[in-house]
Amino acid sequence: MGTVLAHTDGAGLIDEVLTSFFARSKARAEAMHPEYLSLWQCLERTTAGGKRFRPRLVMTAHDLLGGSDRVAAATVAAAFELLHTALIVHDDVIDRDYTRRGAPNVAGTYRNRAAASGSSTERADHTGLSTAVIAGDLALSNAYRLLSEADVDPPTRQRLGDLLDEAIVASAAGELLDVLAPLDSTPQTVDEVLTMSKLKTAVYSFDAPLCAGAVLAGADQELVGALGEFGRTIGTAYQVADDLIAAFGDEALTGKTGWGDLREGKRTALISYAAGQSQWTRIAELMSRPDLTAQEATEIRELLAASGARDETLRLAADLTEQALDILVRPVIPQTLRDGLKPLSRLVTDRMGA
Amino acid sequence: MGTVLAHTDGAGLIDEVLTSFFARSKARAEAMHPEYLSLWQCLERTTAGGKRFRPRLVMTAHDLLGGSDRVAAATVAAAFELLHTALIVHDDVIDRDYTRRGAPNVAGTYRNRAAASGSSTERADHTGLSTAVIAGDLALSNAYRLLSEADVDPPTRQRLGDLLDEAIVASAAGELLDVLAPLDSTPQTVDEVLTMSKLKTAVYSFDAPLCAGAVLAGADQELVGALGEFGRTIGTAYQVADDLIAAFGDEALTGKTGWGDLREGKRTALISYAAGQSQWTRIAELMSRPDLTAQEATEIRELLAASGARDETLRLAADLTEQALDILVRPVIPQTLRDGLKPLSRLVTDRMGA
Numbered sequence: 001m002g003t004v005l006a007h008t009d010g011a012g013l014i015d016e017v018l019t020s021f022f023a024r025s026k027a028r029a030e031a032m033h034p035e036y037l038s039l040w041q042c043l044e045r046t047t048a049g050g051k052r053f054r055p056r057l058v059m060t061a062h063d064l065l066g067g068s069d070r071v072a073a074a075t076v077a078a079a080f081e082l083l084h085t086a087l088i089v090h091d092d093v094i095d096r097d098y099t100r101r102g103a104p105n106v107a108g109t110y111r112n113r114a115a116a117s118g119s120s121t122e123r124a125d126h127t128g129l130s131t132a133v134i135a136g137d138l139a140l141s142n143a144y145r146l147l148s149e150a151d152v153d154p155p156t157r158q159r160l161g162d163l164l165d166e167a168i169v170a171s172a173a174g175e176l177l178d179v180l181a182p183l184d185s186t187p188q189t190v191d192e193v194l195t196m197s198k199l200k201t202a203v204y205s206f207d208a209p210l211c212a213g214a215v216l217a218g219a220d221q222e223l224v225g226a227l228g229e230f231g232r233t234i235g236t237a238y239q240v241a242d243d244l245i246a247a248f249g250d251e252a253l254t255g256k257t258g259w260g261d262l263r264e265g266k267r268t269a270l271i272s273y274a275a276g277q278s279q280w281t282r283i284a285e286l287m288s289r290p291d292l293t294a295q296e297a298t299e300i301r302e303l304l305a306a307s308g309a310r311d312e313t314l315r316l317a318a319d320l321t322e323q324a325l326d327i328l329v330r331p332v333i334p335q336t337l338r339d340g341l342k343p344l345s346r347l348v349t350d351r352m353g354a
Numbered sequence: 355m356g357t358v359l360a361h362t363d364g365a366g367l368i369d370e371v372l373t374s375f376f377a378r379s380k381a382r383a384e385a386m387h388p389e390y391l392s393l394w395q396c397l398e399r400t401t402a403g404g405k406r407f408r409p410r411l412v413m414t415a416h417d418l419l420g421g422s423d424r425v426a427a428a429t430v431a432a433a434f435e436l437l438h439t440a441l442i443v444h445d446d447v448i449d450r451d452y453t454r455r456g457a458p459n460v461a462g463t464y465r466n467r468a469a470a471s472g473s474s475t476e477r478a479d480h481t482g483l484s485t486a487v488i489a490g491d492l493a494l495s496n497a498y499r500l501l502s503e504a505d506v507d508p509p510t511r512q513r514l515g516d517l518l519d520e521a522i523v524a525s526a527a528g529e530l531l532d533v534l535a536p537l538d539s540t541p542q543t544v545d546e547v548l549t550m551s552k553l554k555t556a557v558y559s560f561d562a563p564l565c566a567g568a569v570l571a572g573a574d575q576e577l578v579g580a581l582g583e584f585g586r587t588i589g590t591a592y593q594v595a596d597d598l599i600a601a602f603g604d605e606a607l608t609g610k611t612g613w614g615d616l617r618e619g620k621r622t623a624l625i626s627y628a629a630g631q632s633q634w635t636r637i638a639e640l641m642s643r644p645d646l647t648a649q650e651a652t653e654i655r656e657l658l659a660a661s662g663a664r665d666e667t668l669r670l671a672a673d674l675t676e677q678a679l680d681i682l683v684r685p686v687i688p689q690t691l692r693d694g695l696k697p698l699s700r701l702v703t704d705r706m707g708a
Contacts (some may be wrong), residue, residue, distance in 0.1 A: 025523075028523065029523075029527065032523075032524065032527045032553060033530075033549070033553075034533075035530065035534060036527045036530060040531055065594055067585045086491070090487050090488075092493060093484070093487055094484040094487060094488075110534075113537065114537055117537040117538075117539075118539075119536075119537065123536075126450070127533060127534075127536075127537070129532045130447070131446040131530065131533055131534075133444050133447055133448060133487060133490075134444075134448075134526050134529050134530050135534070136487075137440075137444060137490070137491075137494055137522070137526055138522075138523070138526050140491055140494055141494055141495075141497055141498065141523075142519075143501075144495065144498035145515065145519050148502075148515050149512075157502075159498065161502050165495070165496075165499050168491070168495045169382065169383075169492070169495075170377075170386065170493070172488050172492050173383065173386045173387055173390045174487065174489055175488050176386060176387075176389065176390060176393055176488050177389060177390075179481060179484045179488070180464075180481075181484075182477075182481075183467065183468055183471040183473065183481070184471075185471075187474075189579055191474060192696060199386060208507075224670070233613075242553070244627070262416075280664060288619070346398075
């Protein structure tokens with residue numbers, strides 16, 4: 001995702017804020033207990049691995065709207081990165097994932113440690129997940145702390161606080177819908193899937209960071225509102241395209257198997273489309289198998305294509321991208337920002353292989 | 355715990371702040387998704403069941419130090435209650451507890467719902483724990499939000515932010531040590547147990563609320579420092595006494611069996627004392643049994659008494675209480691506050707049956 005925003009490079013400044021934050025946090029943790037330092041190091045590694053996508057959206061909006069306080073912007077940007085860390089660490093707990101990008105995540109690191117100490121598999125798993133609950137709590141609370149360190153006037157502070165609050169409240173709503181979806185025997189509609197994606201990911205990853213950058217640059221409510229709408233729409237398009245990658249992309253490329261989520265009963269737009277078609281019985285039967293062979297995976301893909309679900313999903317992603325670009329041409333959005341944000345649509349089209 | 359602080363009653367004001375907070379949060383949640391409203395109602399019930407111990411400490415310190423802004427104090431107090439809610443909800447995830455005070459907690463409520471929808475026991479358990487991770491995140495982030503709503507000057511805001519931050523960072527450290535303790539084959543020393551208790555509970559439950567109330571009343575750093583020290587010490591004494599209740603108290607009174615934690619390999623001061631004695635082999639063997647009979651529980655209690663561990667633990671709780679009361683007589687602490695806080699020691703002595 002990084003290259004899309006390469007022309008406005010706040011990455012150095014964001015890393016400085018995060019490095020300073022973790023240095024302070026690690027020193028305090030070590031003073032409390034040596035064991036605590038390890039957890040903070042683990043959390044720092046989790047944060048270091050990211051592409052800084054959300055913080056760079058903050059910087060992009062701030063810079064292209066003529067904002068003049070890049071230090072405050074980088075502090076707010078870093079807060080959004082910590083929020084992202086918190087959400088992925090807790091999302092991994094919920095998905096019982098022990099790796100991320102091919103390496104042990106927080107839960108995996110402590111699961112391995114418990115296993116090495118002689119814990120049973122079941123105990124080691126739970127030790128890993130418990131530690132990840134704690135680590136996510138630290139990242140989440142420190143997102144609020146970092147935001148409070150931004151040196152801005154009280155009304156700006158209030159608006160930024162509202163945005164961070166909205167982001168976490170929305171992502172928790174989306175995560176809840178995701179967790180509860182498998183309990184519902186009636187298949188989710190495409191609209192329900194889109195609502196879930198928007199709440200779970202688009203608000204905190206696209207909408208809120210763009211709005212925060214604009215608020216830092218002193219933007220009025222109309223501009224902030226339009227940016228938020230653009231962010232939610234392009235972010236939802238991105239998630240739809242991501243479903244396609246999960247199902248049709250190279251597993252080595254995405255770093256995880258695309259079928260795990262589906263097997264857990266989670267719904268995507270792709271699956272919602274397929275669920276209404278004649279191929280669905282066979283697809284569902286294949287997906288329920290715990291150890292899918294390469295041949296069976298290929299069969300699922302062929303059935304998804306034959307059912308028309310793949311094309312419908314591609315069309316949906318393209319439509320949402322177009323809607324997002326339509327928002328971007330509204331007169332309230334200055335030309336420089338429009339030009340700077342337009343490449344974000346490539347995030348979607350690149351994923352669609354277009 | 356309530357009656358100890360009954361002479362300074364801020365409970366009504368605290369409840370008003372929390373009721374208003376939940377009304378706003380539920381309205382927003384319902385607008386996002388009807389399902390989300392249920393989770394917020396569940397979170398409100400969790401918060402409603404508490405004794406408001408931490409918020410009342412905030413009010414007590416504020417009022418007895420002559421603070422004049424009870425509305426700001428009640429807002430900060432409510433933030434500490436939300437922090438407490440967040441920590442118990444996530445602690446229940448870590449302990450895999452599905453009930454609290456005899457009723458289903460957040461995890462239990464959603465586990466039951468998943469089971470009723472036909473989920474396997476294992477899937478239903480995980481649905482319950484996942485939902486509780488989300489609910490705890492909401493309570494935690496909103497503790498920061500509520501704090502930011504207190505109408506105070508910037509230096510006071512900064513000091514209050516530092517206190518909330520220190521409270522969550524300490525409790526996460528204590529929780530981590532608690533989670534990792536069973537991995538260590540060498541028994542924890544009493545000092546290690548006390549460090550864990552202090553970090554996990556005493557800082558956020560006693561130290562930080564007292565300090566926050568003092569800061570709201572404009573107290574200087576020396577007074578705040580002494581109050582913090584008093585809070586950590588009396589809070590640690592309280593935890594030691596709590597271990598005794600868990601082992602020797604009436605199960606119906608505490609609402610949960612006292613052996614669950616011990617069976618999970620968690621250490622208490624009581625157990626650390628016993629671990630060095632000749633009775634330990636038999637105690638450990640009995641405790642490891644998954645279904646303890648009433649007769650076996652009685653045998654454990656008798657062995658703990660015979661080993662001297664019970665008396666040592668009683669002495670430790672009494673010593674810590676005395677240390678706390680010694681802090682309270684320092685000249686920096688005004689007489690009214692001294693008189694108001696002294697009854698807190700009854701929290702410990704009452705638990706010791708003294």
